[in-house]
Amino acid sequence: MEYCLEITNLNKQYTNFQLRDISFNLPKGTIMGFIGENGAGKTTTIKSILNLINIDSGNIVFDGNDITRDMSQQQKEAIGVVLDESCFHEMLRAKDIQKIMKNMYKNWDTTMFESYINKFKIPTNKTIKEFSKGTKVKLNLAVALSHKPKLLILDEATSGLDPVIRNQILDVFLDFIQDEEHTILLSSHITTDLEKICDYITFIHEGQIVFSHTKDEVLENYGIVRCSNSNAITYDSSYVVSMKKTQFNSSILIKNKGRFVKQYPTSIIEPVTLEEIMLFHSGGGQSC
Numbered sequence: 001m002e003y004c005l006e007i008t009n010l011n012k013q014y015t016n017f018q019l020r021d022i023s024f025n026l027p028k029g030t031i032m033g034f035i036g037e038n039g040a041g042k043t044t045t046i047k048s049i050l051n052l053i054n055i056d057s058g059n060i061v062f063d064g065n066d067i068t069r070d071m072s073q074q075q076k077e078a079i080g081v082v083l084d085e086s087c088f089h090e091m092l093r094a095k096d097i098q099k100i101m102k103n104m105y106k107n108w109d110t111t112m113f114e115s116y117i118n119k120f121k122i123p124t125n126k127t128i129k130e131f132s133k134g135t136k137v138k139l140n141l142a143v144a145l146s147h148k149p150k151l152l153i154l155d156e157a158t159s160g161l162d163p164v165i166r167n168q169i170l171d172v173f174l175d176f177i178q179d180e181e182h183t184i185l186l187s188s189h190i191t192t193d194l195e196k197i198c199d200y201i202t203f204i205h206e207g208q209i210v211f212s213h214t215k216d217e218v219l220e221n222y223g224i225v226r227c228s229n230s231n232a233i234t235y236d237s238s239y240v241v242s243m244k245k246t247q248f249n250s251s252i253l254i255k256n257k258g259r260f261v262k263q264y265p266t267s268i269i270e271p272v273t274l275e276e277i278m279l280f281h282s283g284g285g286q287s288c
């Protein structure tokens, strides 16, 4: 398999937080959802990839080349970035941005930018200050796509947008990866969006990777067992990720669902969503 991004043993220490041995690989031509609760370390990981912060140790390879701590201009241009805040001066208009970007990026595609401006209905005569949040995100996305990156990285870019705009943007992501040279890393709290479009899911919790697998593997591997509290304690603890108890009943997030079913054939296992996996891991249940 060819990888767009390979991250190995990335470490970064802040006073009250540590990214610990972050490792995951992002296959070319796919979309990876990067999930985790607030403060889990998603932005710190993304900033490390983009060389926006100094890491303590680890290795980052983009498109076969080591970019740990240093990136060429060509490599920077091959990564499109959309953050949750606008990075442009509020008094600029879309047409001003077009002029600036044309000089900044070798591969800037004027026609592509104009087609996104039309598609996203971005006003050309208004300043960014007058844009809604959704329009600002769409402008950032139009810019990121118009310098023709190989990798698009989005950090919580679609949070706070309504479902109509989010769906429109998800369609653009799906179009983008039609070309198998294009890849997306997408951090988002909106796990239902990720379930719709992602091929891979990487889950970070308290600065460590819990898993990085295909979405189908994740949804196949986990399940929720609902049972009485007395039954709950009979299950082999190696399956139990986390448990929520009421006075009489328990809900248990279990892993290795295939083996669990063989060992406990009469148990009823409900399918799980990415949101439930996150909630159970992130304190929504009692960890086991």
Ligand SMILES: Nc1ncnc2c1ncn2[C@@H]1O[C@H](COP(=O)(O)OP(=O)(O)OP(=O)(O)O)[C@@H](O)[C@H]1O
Pocket: 014, 015, 016, 017, 036, 037, 038, 039, 040, 041, 042, 043, 044, 045, 156
């Ligand atoms: N420059 C910094 N100095 C010290 N601590 C920092 C710094 N930047 C981030 N942190 C801490 O690192 C932790 C992880 O933050 P990060 O922004 O990576 O999380 P996140 O998963 O992106 O969260 P969110 O979903 O809220 O954006 C947090 O506890 C944050 O306070």
